[in-house]
Amino acid sequence: AQSVTQLGSHVSVSEGALVLLRCNYSSSVPPYLFWYVQYPNQGLQLLLKYTSAATLVKGINGFEAEFKKSETSFHLTKPSAHMSDAAEYFCAVSDGSGGGADGLTFGKGTHLIIQP
C-alpha cells in the first residue's frame, strides 16, 4: 500500500522568500511521485513528476523537487515566492508513471499563503 504525508496543512511565506513544501511517501515498489497545484474550484495542474530518472526534477513556474530515497522524501521548493503561487499543493504517489492500473494516492494537501 502507498501513502503520502504532507507536513504542514498551511505554509505562509513572504513574497520573494523561499518556498518549501514537504512530502514524505511510503511505497512497497519504486514510486512515481507527483506534485500538483489546485486553485479554488479548479482541477489539478501538474507541476512536476519523478519517474526514476534524475532525482532533481524541475517543473513549471520555477518549482523543483528532489527525490531522496534514503529519506523517502520529495519536497517541493521554489527560490522566490510570487503572489500567484498562493494555492493548494498536493503531493501524490503511484506505482507507475501514469501507466499503472491504479489511480494516484494523494497527500492531504498544503495551503500555501504568500504574504505581501
Add this chain to the structure above:
Amino acid sequence: GAVVSQHPSRVICKSGTSVKIECRSLDFQATTMFWYRQFPKQSLMLMATSNEGSKATYEQGVEKDKFLINHASLTLSTLTVTSAHPEDSSFYICSARSPPGVGYTFGSGTRLTVV
C-alpha cells in the same frame, strides 16, 4: 498537451434526483479514467477506476449502485450520482491516464450541490 474536459463545472440538484458528470479526453485516447471526490479543504479520494469497455472498479466504501460509471468509448467516461442526497455534495474530479511522458491529466472538476 493532453486535455481532459469535464462538464458541468457546477450543478445544483434536488435531493432524490440524478446527476450525470461527463469527462472527455480531447486529443488522446484514454483507456482508463479515474474518478475522485474532494470534500472542502480536504484531499482527493479515489472513488473508482473506469476502463473502456468493461466494468468500473470501485474503491472500498464507495457504493457502486449510487455512483454509476460508464466508459463507453476511448474518449468519454461518465459518472452518474443517482438519488442524490445532501451528503453527496462535493467536488468531483476526473483524471485520465494520458500519453507517455505526461502521466495523469485532470479535468477541471464539478461542484455538486444537492439541496
